[in-house]
Amino acid sequence: MRLIVPRAFWRPPNHTPSFTATARRHYAFQAAGAPAFQVFNRRTKWLQKERAASNVELSRQADYLRVEVASRVSERLLDIKRHFPRVLDLGANACNIAHALTKENPEPDPSLAISPPLSTKISELVCADSSAALLNRDADLPFNRDPNMTVTRHVLEDEESLPFAPASFDMVLSSMSLHWINDLPGVLGQINNVLKPDCPFIGAMLGGDTLFELRTSMQLAEQERRGGISPHVSPLADTRDVGGLLQRVGFKMLTVDVEDIVVNYPDAYTLMQDLQAMGESNAVLGREMGPIGRDVLLATDAIYRELHGNEDGSLPATFRIIHMIGWRESEDQAKPLARGSGNVSLKDFLEKKE
């Protein structure tokens, strides 16, 4: 395209009285790939996890939520009748999934026969996490020496760029770590990439209304004490966002479901201490630096108790777990038929039954 300069703007040099026009061009363009929106400070998160794991005893005590979610994730393997030679656990924390897989009799229904541990279905499990201290915390425990499954630990430079070869895993698991990822579509796309065709991704992350009690009471306390609010609880993905994201990066046969785990605490400070011991403290970019003031802490507990407290004086904290399953696309996978190709009317079929 030619640049057209209106006559009035252009003057011959000898007539320019007071200004010189310099030719300046502005380009509006977008770099390759969509820009990733930064929400969390990944380095802060890493430091928090390292610090939390350095106190082994406290860290194990506060692991109840991860242990529970990991066992619920691994229970989903009961539905897949297949053997997985090489499996990735992305964001493994303290290899909680590996621990859950070696549990005896994973079948939760007592009426069914006793089943062997799920680790018999897996030959090699690669546990990957950015925090070396947390990853190696339980490296001496007996579950690492399982006869069926070898556990290898891999410390990631950056959880948002996976160093694995494309199509190198038969399954990817992830439990309680995807909610700290800035570029969730990018990471899900990479997960899809490292999977072999027709292989599943089974994940669980915190989302939706997680910790809404803490979020609301801290907002009210800060508003009343200081006249303004700053973020204390992360923004989290919603259930419908997760479905959309999985579809966008090309997963097939999606399953997304939600579970609420409500934990009761004696006071708001115990909840905050446990979150810290899990390495799940606030790491939102643009949060207020430094500790929360005593006035706000004092107000938070009073408001939490009044607004959400149980009758027995304990304080409930909701953790909403979003479970997701997606399969890498493959030629021989069951696919929906083309639109308009059905030749049985569902209406006729259902009416005939009656």
Place this chain on the structure above:
Amino acid sequence: MPPKPRPIQRFAAAVSKCSPSAVEYGKCVVADYNSVHKDKCVKEFLKLKDCYLAASKGSK
């Protein structure tokens, strides 16, 4: 000897002795939580804080 309690634990222990004034403050804020502004319940809060300060002195 038991380990030294963390500051937050001492804080929580002192606050737990002030539940009547905490309830009063909580009720004041929650009564109309759609229009909370700075120092809406300053009177109740100062009462709670005085109670906390007294309780934290006693524990040391």
